[in-house]
Amino acid sequence: MAVVQDKITLVGNRHSRRVQGFVAAAARGGCAVNVVPYVDAISGRCPPPTEGVVRLDSPGEDADAYRAILRAGIAPLRMASGEPLDQDGIERLELARGAIVRPRQWFFGFREILHQLAVDWNDPRIRWMSTPAAVSTAFDKLACLERWSQLPTPRRIPQVWSYAELREAVKQRHARLFLKLRYGYAAMGAVALEWRDGNIRAITTVETCVSGATSQLYVSKRPQVLRREAEIAWLVDRLAAEELVVEEWLPKARWLGRPFDVRAVVIGGEVQHVVGRANASPFTNLNLDAVRISRDDLMHHLGGRWPEMTELCAAAARELPDAGMLGIDVLVRPGGKQFALLEANAFGDYLPGLLHQGLSTWDAEVRWLRGRKELAA
Incomplete structure (x- = not known):
């Protein structure tokens, strides 16, 4: 051709x-x-x-x-x-x-x-x-979760605009919550928050730099651990002003002692490149130096559940039918027998060095595009 x-x-x-x-x-x-x-x-x-x-x-x-x-x-x-x-x-x-x-x-x-x-x-x-609309939707974590209402996702807390509203919405003595910026990416503004009675702890990708009367938030590769409630409340208030998605903090399956999840790249509706991401912290993004788990190792680890996981990714992509490529992140529950969709990424194909059938993500996309009528002579 x-x-x-x-x-x-x-x-x-x-x-x-x-x-x-x-x-x-x-x-x-x-x-x-x-x-x-x-x-x-x-x-x-x-x-x-x-x-x-x-x-x-x-x-x-x-x-x-x-x-x-x-x-x-x-x-x-x-x-x-x-x-x-x-x-x-x-x-x-x-x-x-x-x-x-x-x-x-x-x-x-x-x-x-x-x-x-x-x-x-x-x-x-x-x-x-x-399409532009599909890219916009993929960038909006809440919009994606609403598209996935019939698929397994972590339980979501109604929107809050402050730490006080969060504590009012979640009254349990013991709670584990995961907070993400609605419009963030690459673990920007992520907080894993837990409280039990009077004890509270937040693990976050956010580092705060103070200069005089001003402060600036940065993404940190080294997770920060906060234990003072006033400090945690200040951070949540800052992030909530940009809109948060608050979910139940689900436990993850472990790989060599580290919690892991999965990034699957769906091209033209077909799951192609798949990589596991394991880290010692709750944040498994590869830009935070998570360890890659190969497709073969994942298939061996999940066994007969592998087709269920890949079909879940394909089903998630079908809810955004005008996206030719999506990165889909999937949480694997302990035991590897249950899964939950986490988010979609419109630009989720940046996985240098990862090959599937001898092709990089970009090569696979070009192969798919070549099969489309508008690129064929």
């Missing part, structure tokens, strides 16, 4: 490793890629594509794109009765690596930009690898 060149338009940061990885895979597959930076897509400086596939990639690792997305979030956040950072404040931001900066405003801006791209890039001859 011959492949027509220049048929893939990729919106992303051309200097990021994930974009470079996909471009290299496309070249191996005989496809050329036109990379459009987010700032150009937002400003309209580049003409809309008129044919082929459009791939939306992560806007990460680009400070100019981050600021542009925050600016786009000012009006929609204000419409939602939020208090956005204004234009001047955005320009003064120091976007240090790992800083947690206005994730709710960022999401509102990103959703607005994706919606506008869907309106402006409307030639009937183009096809989205994942």
Whole structure:
């Protein structure tokens, strides 16, 4: 099958490793890629594509794109009765690596930009690898969980906006809760919280740096342990202002003594790359130096439950049918006999070095795209 060149338009940061990885895979597959930076897509400086596939990639690792997305979030956040950072404040931001900066405003801006791209890039001859609406939904943890209402997920606590509201909502003497930013990613703003009578402990990926009268939150690879309730309440209040998803903190199965979960990459509705993630802390994200567990080891560990786990991932992806690729995270209960969906990731294919049937995630995506009519000569 011959492949027509220049048929893939990729919106992303051309200097990021994930974009470079996909471009290299496309070249191996005989496809050329036109990379459009987010700032150009937002400003309209580049003409809309008129044919082929459009791939939306992560806007990460680009400070100019981050600021542009925050600016786009000012009006929609204000419409939602939020208090956005204004234009001047955005320009003064120091976007240090790992800083947690206005994730709710960022999401509102990103959703607005994706919606506008869907309106402006409307030639009937183009096809989205994942539609803008699907990417927006995958970025919204609560929206995903609502799509998965008929699938197994951790029990969820109704939305709270403060630590006081959380304690009012959960009155049990002993509780284990997992708090995540609704619009976070890569373990940003995650808190594993437990209290028993008067004892309380929070394990979190958040590190707080104080300078004078101001404080800045960062993602830390080394989990922080907090034991003073006032300190925990302050952190929960800060995170709740950006919207939280609060779930039951379920125990995980263990691999060599460490709790683990599973990331499955679903491409075109088919579960392909699968990797286990084990860590000594409650947070198993690979960017936090979790240990990879191979597909073969996972299959051996889960035994006859393996097909059930992969079918659950496929079922989760079917609830977002316009997403050509999704990373699906699955919790494995102790004993390996029960599973719970945790979240979806629109950009969940960044697994360098992981092969399935001899292909990287990006190679597998190119193979899938080559089978689509718009890439075939």
